[in-house]
Amino acid sequence: MKILVCISVVPDTTTKITFTDNDTQFNKTGVQFIINPYDELSLTRALEITEANGGSVTVITVGEADTEPVIRKALAMGAGDAIRIDAQPKDGMYVAAQIAEQAKIGGYDFILTGRESIDYNGGQVQGLIAEMLNWPLINVVMKLDAEGNTIKATRDIDGGRESLSVDLPVVISAQKDLCEPRIPNMRGIMMARSKPLNVVVASDKNDYTSIASYELPPAKSGVKMIDAENAEELIDILHNTEKLF
Amino acid sequence: MTEAEINSLKESGKGKDTYNQPDFYNIDDLLSDEHKMVRDSVRSYVKRELSPIIEECAQQNYFPSHIVKQLGEVGCFGPQIPAEYGGGGLDYISYGLAMQELERCDSGIRSTASVQGSLVMYPIHKFGSEEQKRKFLPKLGSGEMLGCFGLTEPDHGSNPNGMTTHFTEDGDSIILNGAKMWISNAPEADVAIVWAKNPDGIVQGVIVERGMEGFTTPTTHGKWSLRASITGELVFDNVRIPKSNILPKVTGLKGPLTCLNSARYGISWGALGAAMDCYESARKYASERHQFGRPIGGFQLQQKKLAEMLTEITKAQLVCWRLGNLMNNGKATPAQISMAKRNNVEIAMNIAREARQMHGGMGITGEYPIMRHMMNLESVVTYEGTHDIHLLILGMEITGENAFT
Ligand SMILES: Cc1cc2nc3c(=O)[nH]c(=O)nc-3n(C[C@H](O)[C@H](O)[C@H](O)COP(=O)(O)OP(=O)(O)OC[C@H]3O[C@@H](n4cnc5c(N)ncnc54)[C@H](O)[C@@H]3O)c2cc1C
Secondary structure (H helix, E strand, O other): OEEEEEOOEEEOOOOOOOEEOOOOEEOOOOOOEEEOHHHHHHHHHHHHHHHHHOOEEEEEEEEOHHHHHHHHHHHHHOOOEEEEEEOOOOOHHHHHHHHHHHHHHHOOOEEEEEOOOOOOOOOOHHHHHHHHHOOOEEEEEEEEEEEOOEEEEEEEEOOEEEEEEEEOOEEEEEOOOOOOOOOOOHHHHHHHOOOOEEEEEOOOOOOOOOOOOOOOOOOOOOOOOOOOOOHHHHHHHHHHHOOOO | OOHHHHHHHHHHOOOOOOOOOOOOOOHHHHOOHHHHHHHHHHHHHHHHHHHHHHHHHHHOOOOOOOHHHHHHHHOOOOOOOOHHHOOOOOOHHHHHHHHHHHHHHOHHHHHHHHHHHHHHHHHHHHHOOHHHHHHHHHHHHHOOOOEEEEOOEOOEOOOHHHOOOEEEEEOOEEEEEEEEEEEEOHHHOOEEEEEEEOOOOOEEEEEEEOOOOOEEOOEOOOOOOOOOOOEEEEEEEEEEEEHHHEOOOOOOOHHHHHHHHHHHHHHHHHHHHHHHHHHHHHHHHHHHOEEOOEEHHHOHHHHHHHHHHHHHHHHHHHHHHHHHHHHHOOOOOHHHHHHHHHHHHHHHHHHHHHHHHHOHHHHHOOOOOHHHHHHHHHHHOOOOOOHHHHHHHHHHHHHOOOOOO
16 A cells, blocks of 8 residues: 655644735745644554555655755654655645646555645645546545555544445545544654655646735624623623624 | 543643743744754643643642653653664754653653653663663663662762662672662662662662562652652662673763763753743733733733743753753763753742742642642752752862862
């Protein structure tokens, strides 16, 4: 089993988001980048599966050189090697096309992604890769096991759960609860130094969208505290000021 | 504590620890990506496994022995020991950062790791035979075995040279007699590195193993400090030990003192971790707690406290970073380590006390970590050379005069 785990490099969840260039560029200054949390789950589960059944785990990122510290973390967690496709990840189509091409070259038979990246929340890459490779996709999976060449996956559906079984090759995207993300240990961090991180030149692919502008959600207004005894004041505000009824 | 209690604490405490270290001088710029990864790893581990349970462990005076294996898995035992011997193969700054993150949680947890890494694995690695290294180090590194370090005796603390624990020779064995006191990890330890006098009165290191006849480890009760760490005695009553358990490559007090240097170095980072936790708690509390119609952080007296805390923390961060580089180059002197240990523990104690006052009445409860840090630091200022002893080491370094005796 040759697993390829797609890693998206995203701003830490506590980042204060700002924009530049007339609100068309995300301001990276001072931002801490991390492995997309859903990708951390898919990587952890991939490692668990190969540790139990044999096989290899390669991580792949479409990103520029500044993503390498984050890729090293994926290697420290236990991935055997990494591929960085040297390009700015423009849109889902572009990223998927780059990854699909490398997946063919490398002869992988199992691709794992997160359900979405927590920055742009596109959630498209897994579907596009599957389509480009003509493989099946099981999306938003919260339980995953492998028996030989057969993959068993469970996913939440409206009001219940669905368990599926599929033969390799397949693309699967991870949802929370899949596993507890692995924390890299000291030995893994040391070993990651010498693991291969192969940089490949991006091939010419189209990006079909461009960002016109970003907008932050309106600032939350402060909380107004009203004394427990003053229910009338509260009703007055809700009725006359906020005009909720 | 039962497994169920621990799991329910972990469940209810999930995500509550949002600690991030103060970094006023962008000292992170001086760290490598690898250093930061080490810190993140230990911090993530602490937040997931330790923060939710530590207060209850300390309140109940309970040593969470299940974490020994976890600490081994994360690599907190001897991160600076080469990987082939069960360590992490990283540098001294990584080791320091790991100790800082652990002590940010609790000095007792850091003590368990310091003892295992610097006082048990380190002497076996530095002074042990190849056979001893292969036999003990991988299991100590993984947390399969827990170790302790016996130097202090009931009548000989600051003056270890006066020790009376001794051994005689008998064929291929030695016969060990005496007692050690205040020994961290002792009651749960599988092995003890014991410093004792040979028939010529010269100090040597001996690996004493659990189960050897005549070797017992009674627990020390009633501590108000390091309550989540376990402390005990080592009692040797005609313990027969194979000579192959003697550490062959060192004689004299240099042996234990070399180990203490490595551990004290880790403590200087650790104490700073405790200080930063107190500071962060106080900083948050100062913005949340209102009196006289405004946050208490708006009053000059509270601002002075916070400003002085951050100043001392920043100085100590620089001391740690510089000392770490000296350690990496094999150039740190014992006196330099003494200065760092002494200073950083002192500022941590002062910061804990000021932070406690800033929390008002809340500061004395287990809702906040302050009082626990404050009590823990009373041990940290005493063990591994008391505050006074480090002053004398520095005094001797400066003047060339020995003021110990
Ligand atoms: C929780 C805890 C865990 C410990 N863990 C370990 C362990 O794992 N292994 C181990 O071997 N030891 C351990 N210790 C022991 C610790 O190292 C000793 O307590 C310490 O070295 C001081 O020794 P003492 O308690 O006998 O105090 P003493 O040496 O009796 O000192 C009492 C006071 O006299 C002062 N004093 C002593 N000599 C001088 C002098 N020449 N000039 C001026 N003042 C002086 C001291 O500074 C101190 O204030 C631990 C202690 C504690 C509290």
